[in-house]
Amino acid sequence: HVQLQESGPGLVKPSETLSLTCTVSGGSISGYYWSWIRQPPGKGLEWVGYIYYSGNTAYNPSLKSRVTMSIDTSRNHFSLRLSSATAADTAMYYCARETAVAGNHFYDYWGQGTLVTVSS
């Protein structure tokens, strides 16, 4: 049974870098796309970006200049860095696995989420 667990600071100061890691257990990180999706308090879901197990990435155009994702297949985890954080980046951050069934992609496993607050 695949499980994802987000970890990282719950409080980040404005202008600093938000850093999170998602550890995958119960399955291999290889062969899949791995995404970060965030949800501001009381609001909807926003795709932040994905990283393929090979290292290829795609980021939300609205965040692209500030986002960096990396992956460590030997340790079965992947990471998110979001620079120059502002209060608008305050959100629950979820990591999720994107799977493909007969060529159709969707998120089949999600972490429980971690709340990151940007505040001084």
Place this chain on the structure above:
Amino acid sequence: QSVLTQPPSASETPGQRVTISCSGSSSNIGINNVNWYQQLPGTAPKVLMYRNNQRPSGVPDRFSGSKSGTSASLAISGLQSEDEADYYCAAWDDSLNGWVFGGGTKLTVL
């Protein structure tokens, strides 16, 4: 402002049927499949429907999906109290080269 448009709320009584709409454009729903996610209070989203109308194992057949043109819809029949949740549609957007979500619909079972 979300790329996909959903009604913010919907409500119906137990046992009845409710439909949630999701409107997009030619760069997302018009050319790609739609997925639906259910988010129960205080939990992570869970996939409810993929490829417009395919249910993952474990999802009851009370849930059904459809797509036509640049719109999609999720229908829930035989409503139960445990269906109270937020529902999100999602699709890949070829112009943005990324996933886009609807703003979510909060379903209340009266």
